[in-house]
Amino acid sequence: MTSYLLVASILLTIPLAAAEPQANCRYTLSPISAQHTAEGGVYRVRLTASHPECQWAFASSPWVHVTAKSPARGSMDLLYELQPNFFEAPRVAKVRLESLRADGGSQPAAVLTVRQQGRGQ
Numbered sequence: 001m002t003s004y005l006l007v008a009s010i011l012l013t014i015p016l017a018a019a020e021p022q023a024n025c026r027y028t029l030s031p032i033s034a035q036h037t038a039e040g041g042v043y044r045v046r047l048t049a050s051h052p053e054c055q056w057a058f059a060s061s062p063w064v065h066v067t068a069k070s071p072a073r074g075s076m077d078l079l080y081e082l083q084p085n086f087f088e089a090p091r092v093a094k095v096r097l098e099s100l101r102a103d104g105g106s107q108p109a110a111v112l113t114v115r116q117q118g119r120g121q
Contacts, residue, residue, distance in 0.1 A: 024050065024051065025049060025050055025051060025054035025055075025056075025099050025109070026049070026050040026054075026109075027047060027048065027049055027050070027054070027056065027097055027099065027109045027110045028047075028048045028110065029045055029046070029047055029048075029097065029110045029111075029112050030045070030046040030048070031045065031112075032110070032111070032112060032113065033112070033113040033114070033115070034112070034113075034114055034115070035115045035116075035117075036082055036114065036115070036116045036117070037116070037117050038084060038085040038086075038116060038117045038118055038119050038121070039084055040081070040082035040083050040084040040085065040116070041081070041082060042079055042080070042081050042082075043079070043080055043081075043082070044077055044078070044079055044080075045077070045078050045080060045112055046075075046076075046077050046078075047075060047076055047077075047078055047097065047110075048075045049073075049074050049075045051074070052073065052074040052075070053073055053074065054073060054074060054099070055071045055072070055073050055099075055100040056071065056072060056073075056097055056098060056099055056100055056109060057070040057071045057072070057097075057098050057100060057106070058070065058078075058095060058096070058097055058098070059095065059096045059098060060095060061093035061094075061095055061114075063082060063083040063085070063091070063093065063116075064080055064081070064082055064083075064093045064095050064114050065080065065081045065083075066078055066079075066080045066095060067079045067080065067081065071100050080095070080112070080114070082114065082116055085116045085117065085118055085119065086119060087118050087119065088118045088119055088120035089118045089120065090115060090116060090117050090118045090121060091115075091116050091118070092113065092114070092115050092116075093113075093114045093116075094111050094112070094113050094114075095111065095112045095113075095114060096108055096110075096111055097109045097110040097111070097112070
């Protein structure tokens with residue numbers, strides 16, 4: 001008499017659409033730094049997110065304003081505007097990109113360093 005043992009395995013995958021992207025979000029900015037004249041103006045920076053559902057926000061400085069609705073998701077080209085520098089000395093701003101977590105918190109994700117000449121240069 002011959003006996004057979006049947007072994008079955010089932011692989012079950014459960015997608016976690018909302019939680020997974022937020023936990024694994026990575027961001028890059030291009031360029032990561034820029035040098036501008038004292039006159040100011042509007043400039044472009046490319047934000048690349050590792051997933052289209054990654055949520056983020058920028059923290060602007062007093063003289064650098066990023067034009068993006070907050071919060072935003074995914075990759076995109078962004079514009080930032082510099083106010084004119086009426087002072088003689090140059091100035092530097094570090095504009096932070098914050099990764100927004102599913103729990104409502106945020107964490108630093110990238111930095112755009114903006115240098116602007118002064119009127120004396």
